[in-house]
Amino acid sequence: MSAVLTILAGLLVIVSETVLLRVFGVLVHVPELAVALVVYVACRRNFAVGAACTLIFAAVADLCWGGPRGYYAFGLTLIFFLASLLHLWGTPRRAVSLALWVIPATWLTDAFALLSIAIFRRESPPFNALVTIAPITALLTAAVALPIFWIALRVERSVEVRRSRAVTLSTGPR
Amino acid sequence: MWDLFLRYRSPFLVLLLIIQPLVLILGGRSAEYPQTGVFGDAVLRAISDTQNLAYQGLGGVSQLWDRYLRLVRVNEENERLRREIARLQEERVRLLGVMQENARLRALVGFQVSSPSLQLLAAHVIAKDITPYFRVIRLRLDLGEGIVRPDMPVVAPSGLVGQVSTVMGDYCDVRLTVDPASAIDVLIQRNRARGVLRGNGHENDYTARIAYLLQRDQVEPGDVVVTSGMAGEMPQELVVGTIIEVLQAEPGLFQEVVVRPAVDFSRLEEVFVITGQEGS
Numbered sequence: 001m002s003a004v005l006t007i008l009a010g011l012l013v014i015v016s017e018t019v020l021l022r023v024f025g026v027l028v029h030v031p032e033l034a035v036a037l038v039v040y041v042a043c044r045r046n047f048a049v050g051a052a053c054t055l056i057f058a059a060v061a062d063l064c065w066g067g068p069r070g071y072y073a074f075g076l077t078l079i080f081f082l083a084s085l086l087h088l089w090g091t092p093r094r095a096v097s098l099a100l101w102v103i104p105a106t107w108l109t110d111a112f113a114l115l116s117i118a119i120f121r122r123e124s125p126p127f128n129a130l131v132t133i134a135p136i137t138a139l140l141t142a143a144v145a146l147p148i149f150w151i152a153l154r155v156e157r158s159v160e161v162r163r164s165r166a167v168t169l170s171t172g173p174r
Numbered sequence: 175m176w177d178l179f180l181r182y183r184s185p186f187l188v189l190l191l192i193i194q195p196l197v198l199i200l201g202g203r204s205a206e207y208p209q210t211g212v213f214g215d216a217v218l219r220a221i222s223d224t225q226n227l228a229y230q231g232l233g234g235v236s237q238l239w240d241r242y243l244r245l246v247r248v249n250e251e252n253e254r255l256r257r258e259i260a261r262l263q264e265e266r267v268r269l270l271g272v273m274q275e276n277a278r279l280r281a282l283v284g285f286q287v288s289s290p291s292l293q294l295l296a297a298h299v300i301a302k303d304i305t306p307y308f309r310v311i312r313l314r315l316d317l318g319e320g321i322v323r324p325d326m327p328v329v330a331p332s333g334l335v336g337q338v339s340t341v342m343g344d345y346c347d348v349r350l351t352v353d354p355a356s357a358i359d360v361l362i363q364r365n366r367a368r369g370v371l372r373g374n375g376h377e378n379d380y381t382a383r384i385a386y387l388l389q390r391d392q393v394e395p396g397d398v399v400v401t402s403g404m405a406g407e408m409p410q411e412l413v414v415g416t417i418i419e420v421l422q423a424e425p426g427l428f429q430e431v432v433v434r435p436a437v438d439f440s441r442l443e444e445v446f447v448i449t450g451q452e453g454s
Contacts, residue, residue, distance in 0.1 A: 066303025
């Protein structure tokens with residue numbers, strides 16, 4: 001999948017989430033799909049493409065998260081760097097493994113965002129939410145991300161198969 | 175130049191990734207209200223337009239879902255009856271939607287008639303925030319570009335919704351009364367006891383609490399909370415919610431109470447922004 005297509009699909013996911021939450025009247029437990037997208041690009045794309053995608057996803061998600069500007073983008077950026085480091089140990093090949101990575105990543109994003117609010121704004125953000133709400137949000141994000149990862153990996157594989165066929169046809173045996 | 179970028183693209187992107195949140199954070203800290211800048215404003219408007227389009231497209235999804243659920247319950251052995259029931263149910267859902275919309279619009283008109291001194295601007299709720307820590311909704315202003323300013327109150331027929339926090343063209347973000355950053359001067363309607371309503375955003379529900387309520391003021395669950403009209407552009411006597419719990423505080427000057435908002439935020443569709451009052 002090309003970088004542009006990845007960015008467009010990611011933006012569609014982020015914007016759709018805000019509208020679907022509104023349409024179905026979901027208030028408290030909301031999945032943070034931006035985190036799932038950042039984990040996906042960090043694990044499944046090369047570093048430059050992943051960084052470019054994260055730059056755009058973080059900016060857009062930050063405009064949609066409702067809190068003061070910059071802190072959610074900060075959390076997502078740190079998650080990208082962490083996931084890129086973990087990616088060096090191995091690339092998750094299944095949607096389930098990617099979704100499992102999303103659970104700690106979601107919790108850490110919230111923790112980084114709240115911590116940075118405490119540092120930069122000198123406010124006391126709701127840290128107790130990291131115990132009460134964040135674990136449920138993390139599990140919910142992973143559950144919602146699972147089918148999205150499954151579809152994305154299927155698309156990736158079909159693109160790879162098509163590309164390898166094209167290469168075989170052009171350079172195949174004579 | 176392009177070759178240089180391609181050669182050093184990874185370090186360049188890492189630098190951009192680090193700088194972006196810091197610029198946003200420092201930009202937000204220096205302004206009284208969050209400013210997005212020309213580029214940010216353009217991006218925000220593009221996102222809001224997309225959200226608006228998606229919202230209009232998805233408007234019928236819940237109705238379709240209801241229809242599907244009804245259809246699967248119908249007995250498969252009776253095809254003729256099933257088709258008939260499906261047709262009637264579809265019509266019923268459509269009529270129910272029309273009736274509900276009618277009721278909502280009647281309530282809005284009723285609110286407008288009962289509050290002749292308020293200058294009201296109608297708006298549609300198109301999206302909500304994407305985290306559980308903040309309580310913000312996004313509105314599409316039908317005719318209000320340039321009129322709406324931060325801190326203007328937003329109301330529904332059942333009561334106060336919140337205050338405008340950010341304006342971008344004909345869209346605006348509203349900080350709900352239950353957001354932790356919200357602070358509204360309120361009165362207990364029964365005994366005129368005064369306090370400051372703050373959101374319990376970190377709790378696992380949509381409630382608020384009243385701080386700085388004197389211990390000597392007798393309050394009890396069921397008391398109605400209204401705006402005092404003492405601060406900013408907030409009119410007085412707007413219903414905010416009902417007290418559901420009086421917290422047993424330690425001996426001191428103030429007590430705290432928990433308030434359930436009068437507005438059901440999960441069902442908000444149309445709201446009013448109060449752009450002014452006669453005589454103010």
